[in-house]
Amino acid sequence: xxxxxxxxxxxxxxxxxxxxxxxxxxxxxxxxxxxxxxxxxxxxxxxxxxxxxxxxxxxxxxxxxxxxxxxxxxxxxxxxxxxxxx
Numbered sequence: 001x002x003x004x005x006x007x008x009x010x011x012x013x014x015x016x017x018x019x020x021x022x023x024x025x026x027x028x029x030x031x032x033x034x035x036x037x038x039x040x041x042x043x044x045x046x047x048x049x050x051x052x053x054x055x056x057x058x059x060x061x062x063x064x065x066x067x068x069x070x071x072x073x074x075x076x077x078x079x080x081x082x083x084x085x086x
Contacts, residue, residue, distance in 0.1 A: 001017045056062050
């Protein structure tokens with residue numbers, strides 16, 4: 001059963017096609033699927049800090065936002081130094 005067919009079908013038909021039911025999988029079916037397909041786990045993906053920073057630097061909006069954050073802070077020190085406010 002394709003995703004489109006499942007979306008258009010009656011819920012009971014989908015559960016039957018997936019060998020499941022309203023209460024979920026039976027213990028025997030769950031064991032069979034684990035043996036056949038392996039555990040239901042998402043792999044861990046790791047990237048180095050250098051790769052993350054390089055990826056962020058390639059994004060133009062990040063460069064623009066970083067520049068917008070640095071510019072006012074560099075201007076603020078020169079403005080406050082000459083201010084007459086105490």
